[in-house]
Structures are given as structure tokens and as C-alpha cells.
Amino acid sequence: MPSTYDPPKSRPVVVVPYQASWVDEFHQIGTRLRKILQDEAIRIDHIGSTSVPGLAAKDIIDIQITVRNLDNISEFIGRMCAEGYVYREGNQSDIYVGPEGGDKRQWRKRYFRQAEGERSIHIHVRQQGNLNQRYPILFRDYVRNNPTARAGYDQIKRRLVEIFPESIEGYLYIKDPLMDIMFEAATVWAAHTGWELDDQYL
Template sequence: MPTTRLLIMPYDEQWPAEFAAIERLLRDALGPAAARIDHIGSTAVPGLAAKDVIDVQIGVAELDDPRLEPALARLGATRTDITSDHVPPGDVHGPGAWEKRYFRPPSSWRPTHLHVRETGRPNFRYALLFRDYLRHSVAAAGAYARIKVALARAHPTDVEAYYAVKDPVCDLVMEAAERWASSVGWSPDEAGGNG
């Protein structure tokens, strides 16, 4: 199995359009099983350097909705054994609140991560707030990009080492994001656009 190299590249103006194409496929396949489909992660933040992977959050009412897995399988997506997100320090919800389903897209798709999360859970909110705060704060987005570039250079083939540092950095960003959310009345229901 070849070693995967972590590569952080400059923002690509095509990422929103590439998400939109993926979103159309998912909407057609999932229908009402998906309450919403959002572009999340660094490729969803204009100007932010990122890995060339489109992160998609599929918001569902229930993770075990029986329509979900067959619909994604018809697209060629396969469920993985990843069933949880990183739990931030001090979280009061408990590990079950960070449960998710993660699907690998078909090999014919551009690099994509398919995260399925329940709409009322903290991990669903975390992804949207993180994205929207970085869209708001050029300084936070710039610092976050520098950290990711440095981590990828320091650990170009060690994904575990990369995330061992990146996840706590995200938690630090979320401290500021939560203050911003309170000050502007941000909510996941009114989270910024997908593009």
C-alpha cells in the first residue's frame, strides 16, 4: 500500500463548484433522508489553504435511518469503521454525542470525505461553526493555515501525528468561535452558505 503524503495547497476557486456537483449527486440519491448537505472543512473557507479534499457533512435526523446506507451504496460509497469524531476536552455531552458515520466515496469521484452526523448533535454544530468562524476571521484562518502547512511539512506521511496536533488546535479556534457565535447570534439553522 503506497504511503499517502499530506499536502496543503493554496485555495482553489473551483472547490465550491466541485462541492456543488457532489451535493447534487447526494441530494438525488438521498432525497428526504438528508435534512441538509453542507460544504465544511477548509475547502469551504474562501482563501484558506487546504488538502485537496472536499469535506461534506450530511445532516440526518437519525444516524441509523435505514434509507441512508443503501442510498449511498447505490452511488458507490462504502461505509468505513470510523464512527466518532474527536471529542474536545471539557465536553459535557459525552462521547455518544460525537458519534457519526463516515463513508468513502466511489473511486471515480474527486477526493471527498462524507461525514454523516445527526443535526441536533454537537459534532454537527462544531463543523458548521468552525467553518463560519474561519470565514469571518481572516486572522484565525491565516493562523490555522500556517499551522496546517507546518504540520504537513513536519509529518508529511504521518496522518496520526498531523491530527494529534491539528485537533487540539481546532479546539482552541472553537473557543474564539463560540464567543463570536454568542456575540452575533449565530446558529446552525442559519449557518452560512455551502459554497
């Protein structure tokens, strides 16, 4: 397949069929996080592809922790690090989605990885009310409730792995703008259905 885009190789990109065990794994991890953080976490949500029944995904549990204020979480970070979670200080923002001159502060976050020797997880810490806090929950619920979007997204991810089997950069090169398009569709769906953040969290 001729192409002018030649992304660098990285780790292998592996997408696996949906695993029902992901739900239980999230609950185990989320319950542990709730005990560590107590009321510092407003809500703890299972997000990403592993949160959507029937959707193929990389075998990584994505978790969103909502906090009141990202500028005042030094104790939060200390508690997480004390439990072995790895704080990635260099990852403090999601990819900005919006017009030029938009409020990029709406996309700030903090980010942790699993403790050494534990199963792969991505922990995204986002501020209550920010666009990037709403985004993953809305996207999850939209894909859960739209079989056509779910099937199309599943197929695209599988094809991307075929095209970029050893390049996460190549995989994301196509996937990231697709997510922007799907989020616009999810926003229309939310307005049509009256969707709101639910209370189904840890």
C-alpha cells in the same frame, strides 16, 4: 529538530493553496447526493478547509449530511452504497471534545468515502442538533469571518506539512488539539455575534 515524538510514516501529507473550483465541485457532488437521498437528508453542507475562501487545504472535499436520527438510517446507507459510495463502518464517532463524563453520544456519526475512481471526498453523516453537527458549520463560518484566525490556521497547516511531510498521524497530533482551542474561540464569537445555523445548504 530534536523531539521525543516519532510518528509512523503513512501517505504523503499535501496541503495546496485555495482553489475556487472547490465550490463548484461541492455543488456538483452535493446536488447528486440530494437526488440520491431526497428528504432523508435535512441539509447538505460544504465543511472543512475547502469551504473557506483563501484557506490552504488538503485537496479533499468535506461534506456534512444532517439526518434526523442516526439509529434509523439503514435505507440511507443502502442508497449510498448502491451509488458506489464506500461506507466505513469502523468510523462511527468524531474525537470527543468535552469534560470527563460528558455525553459522548453527541459525537456519533456515520462516514463514507468517494466511489472508486472519483475525486477524493469525505462524507460525514451527523444527527440534527448534536454538538458535532453544529461544530463544523460554526467553525467554517468563524474562520470565514475572522481573517486573523484564518491566516494563523493556514500558516500552522503549512508548517505541519513541513514537519510531518509523510505522517498524517503526526499532522493530526498537533492539529487536533488546536481545533479544540479554535472551537472555543468560535463559540465565543458565536455568542458575541448572535451566530445561528443558516439556510445556505443544498
